[in-house]
Amino acid sequence: MRKGAATRTAILEHAVKLARRVGLEGLSIGRLAEELRLSKSGLFAHFRSKETLQIQVLDTAAARFVAEVVRPALGRPRGEPRLTGLFEGWLRWARSQKTPGGCLFVAAAVELDDRPGPVRRRLVRLQCEWLEVLANVARTAIAEGHFRSDVDAEQLAHDLYAVMLGYHHASRLLKDPRAEDRAATAFERLLDAARAERRGSSRRRAPG
């Protein structure tokens, strides 16, 4: 029972890469088996249905996301720095992957938004958890006094994620070289609005 877990891990690892390119639906057992030099039936036996494979692919990607984005950010000081860490971590996550394909969650989100079933439910749960992480960190930023007390943390989480989606679109589809600048600017404006006193802007830099 040890060898089995090892190859299953290898399968899922590769399946995530493949799904990032072709989507969770486009992910096919045959192609996956071929690329891993396994037999289709041998691979299939590990999951017993495509649906459970898809769910485990989501879980695998989520675990990696937590390890690469969430956990490092949680190492930063609470409040605004931690929120910045999450944002930068997400950008790194979306950009870094050397294999082609964008963020699996973004791909799955539009692919599954109209396909009810357990796979969709799992994705929704994961996405809600991510938004919750953002909102929680935003809340502590308020508690720490980094942000105004009337800031709506959930709205801010939503807005931050929208900026990330915009970055994904601009960089991956349009290949806009300014995508990263655009995202950084939008992020800064959001933070700025959250921490600004009722009138006035922290945009002012050192004079010169």
Next chain:
Amino acid sequence: MRKGAATRTAILEHAVKLARRVGLEGLSIGRLAEELRLSKSGLFAHFRSKETLQIQVLDTAAARFVAEVVRPALGRPRGEPRLTGLFEGWLRWARSQKTPGGCLFVAAAVELDDRPGPVRRRLVRLQCEWLEVLANVARTAIAEGHFRSDVDAEQLAHDLYAVMLGYHHASRLLKDPRAEDRAATAFERLLDAARAERRGSSRRRAPG
């Protein structure tokens, strides 16, 4: 040659609806023919390849988008009202469709972002045109004095589209009932930042 054009139009009309649910890749000739009670080969003859069908589906959706979103907004006074019209039009567009499925362009954007070829190129062109429309209207809003002169019109267009993508995600995947409020709030903040004097906010309402 008159009947042919009519059925081709009917095919494309239905194909757009179908593609909104299953994507441009998931769109299949067989299913399309079945739902339209046509033979697979008869339908296929109209396009001679799936790829040209996909491109024509994109064009059909784009024509409808212009008619339902862009043109009505252009009827509004230039500058900020027109920009608001575009934004509200997009929300209407994303929400209104009675058949299930989200915005075809959002779906295609994620689906094709890693699939080079003529379909992708067409989509990129359409999306760039849409961002150009937004940026142009933003520019006239600057010229009209609605927005500050140092506003970056392209950045604003990018940010507006990001808000739309965020709305799409929240409403379609997460089924968040506050999605529309969230989008409206985000939109208002963007406009606010664009029209605000260097220090100060137009958030102030009538005192009370």
Next chain:
DNA sequence: GAAAAAAACGAACGTTCGTGCTTTTATCTG
């Protein structure tokens, strides 16, 4: 090393896919 259990294989299942040909049916033109 033998027995038991787990993992991988190979072949086949019924469908569906996109795409060709050939033939029949419908529409348009004179």
Next chain:
DNA sequence: CAGATAAAAGCACGAACGTTCGTTTTTTTC
């Protein structure tokens, strides 16, 4: 109404899909 032309159907193809089955190979346990 005839003849020409366009549109739809019918049929078949090779390939890929997810899934099942029975068998063989490998790994683990005693």
